[in-house]
Amino acid sequence: MVSISSSDNELLLKDLGICPQTLADNCSSQELDNYIGIVNWLTRRKLKPGSSALEKTKGYKEALHLLCELQEWEKIQIILHKSLPINSNISLPLYEYLLFNELSRELLAISQEILTSLEGYEHDLTFVELLKARAMSATNNQLEEARVLLEELFNKSLSGTEIHIESLAYLGMRQVNSGSYKEGIENLNSALLKADKSDFVDTAKIKELKTDILENLAFFEMNASHFQDAMRLYSEVISLREELGLFHKIIGPLAHQGIIARKIGDYEQARTFLEKAKKQATEIESESQVVWVSHHLAYVLLNQGNPDLAEDLCKFSINGYQKFDNQWGLSDCYEQMGLICLAQRNFDQAKNHFQRSLNTRKMIGNRHGTASSTLDLALAFWNKRNFLKAIFYLLKGFYLYYNLGILNRTRFRRMLKLALVWTFGNKKWTM
Template sequence: MRFSALFLMLFCLVQLLKAQSVSSIDSLKKALKHTEDELSKLAITNELSEELYKNNPSQALAYAHESELLAQNLGSDSLLNNAYINQATAYLHIGNYPKALQLYQKAIIGAQKLGDSNALFSVYERLGILYHFQNNNRKAIQYFFYALTQFSKKNITNKKLIERKAYLLKNIGIVYNETKNYSMSADYFNQALTLAKQLNNHELMANVLNYQGSLFLNQGNKDLALKQYLEALQLRKESNNKWGLASSYLSIGQYYFNQKDYANAEIYLKEAIESGKQVNFWPNVSMSSLYLYQLYKQKGDYKNALTAFELNNAVNDTLFSIDRVRKMQQLEMQYDFDRKQAELKAQQRKKEMYYWLGTITLFFLLSAVFVLYLWQRNKTKKIELEQLNLQLANQELETDLVTKEQELAAHIKHLSSKNELINEVSEKLLAIKQNVNAKTQNSVQKITMDIQANLQPELLDELELRFQQVNENFYKNLNDKFVDLTPSERRLCALLKLNMSTKDISTMTHQSTKAIDVARTRLRKKLNLTGTDQSLAEFLEQF
């Protein structure tokens, strides 16, 4: 229920400025279409992202991605950092909190490096909102005060900054109210209300009054709570703010519902539903219809309860569809951004390649002119010297070639001889194995394995030595529990503990993979693992 309230609060704030910003957004979009200068484009895309994140975070994210590409192309660290903040804010309102957190942390590093207090304020304030949405009020209040500290560093006269400070104070009041620190909550709500009145911002005033109503209700002062709710409603009626009206009607309807004044509750909840429908404020309609359903159920009016319940289900389905479309749009925009970024990088690489080709060409041209000049001055001497150097170089190359050929031939011969010996001995042993009894066959098989294991004893010995240095008690613990293991089986245990595959062990010991599989099967039997699902590697981890 608390998450729904948080979502409702966010959606309300999103819609409050929607109508006011449409003309501004349209003007910015037109300006962007007719702008060729990259710096002007960057300024417009940044502004569009800041304007849109409240009512269309997916589109805001697209403009923020475009800002990032433009900033990278222009090489502007401050504008690039601003693009990261706008991306993070868009992700925050989309609900992708991990991505938002990652980008905000990146932006903090950039802002601190640049000494940008405005950017730090934006990041800290929105990090506070992020943690508040995640019910982490301790961190939320921490970052809200970090943001407030940035204001203390300068004298604020800009109306937009004063408004942002008022919203920040209001947010601090909300957190203190939720953590039941009511005196601190009242103090910050009063500060926020003072600034809102100073700005003559009716919606901000109504917003603060609404939260003051919640505070008074939590303190048990019902009359004062209702007074604040009604005052907020009146301000929103005067400014004809449909989204604000829907929110106020819901708050008052909830108030009367909790007081069991179902007659008044029904009136305001119905108003909340109608106002919400007019402006597509579906979260408000969902919450209002849910309370109306509970109200009719309490009254025993099951016909109207069913109607309210059906409305609630229909609205929730609409919200789910909107969320699904938004996520699809987000994925499409991320793909488009990645494609554009790849194209930008390809263009940059192409430019760099042309630059280096030009530089190298110029270098060679200058070198050719210089060589030609020297050649003209020292023609005879240069020719003799070049011939001598050429002869020496040829001799050196010939010597080096002969040496490498000899080494290669020797190596090939060694490998050939070794492989022939292995094949010959293995074939003879396999031939003998077919003509002896079962016990002798096991002995022949062991001899075959030992021959192959000793082809490179120094490598296996070195591996075993290093293994013992890392796992000092492995062999001791293994021997204590399984005294009948052979040295080869103990070595196989060590290799398995190192998570080596059958193929890796075969290569290391010069045994066939079939021989290794047989050894593993025999080892499982000795380790009492036959018929279990536990692997040898997992079993040997305990030693």
């Protein structure tokens, strides 16, 4: 990522109305200490080349902390919306920059401090509450709290307002990603309808939000094995984001097209999509997305009969997810490592990895992943010739998929094929 210059932050001081030369004449002693601290954090802190996104945003976080002590809401808003570059062409406001770089815990801490410091004042803090909910949605242990807060925001906001539409959309996204498909799809479609009928339909924020909604609808179609519909929706998302200049948000749908190609057995096309996505993630120095795409490239290598190469990529992704404390990604990698062990005929290790994946997915509330890991255990026990446990986990996995509402003929055939090839035949499978 490109650097953030001190001269740029000097301009930020002007936007904040802070003049270092006249601070002593215009501030009380307590205010003076805080404002001097803000000046130092924003303009006198030297960053080394190649500093992480966390290091690059530390000065803004500390400045926000000092402004919270001063209860300066207007200045807090200016820093939250401070534009930070991710490459020479794309910049994001601070709060989006944090989410993009897997720094949701930093955003959660910032939003909570703002809400606490300004409690009791007559400021409209719904925007900060929404940031808090989005940050909680991106962490692994506060998904239920995020759902509750998003529902509260939706219910208390006026119909047709941006916050009303956004809170409903983010609620639907949270539900779809955690496997609550029925409620999530209803909320996403409702949010899409409200967005189209609102006075804000042509604003940049709502246009971008609509692409997020479509992306999550595509994710559901993919998980329901409606691959043509999913591919069409992902193509639509990419086209809309290109029109809007949201090039940093093309990596996700592009990689998912690769995932779909892999699921239908077109491994060369899958590799093309995923390598293109990885290249784009590398160009904008998005380490978290490089880690995620590498994980899915490992699946392609496994499908093509290269479990040892797949293992190398999987271990790379595990290290990356551990760095970001991404339990969701780690649970996916544990499952993948289990499948790699199956390919290497190491059934005990496979079972251990599948169990670890299942435990993590239960902990974070990933219902779809829980169903997948349950069926993985059926495979492991079958290969260990423990047929009673295999049948138990098989039936339990089918029941979990049924409860999710996505146990259709296509998925049943694919799961049956997966079991047959892993047990008897060629390991070039799809899942």
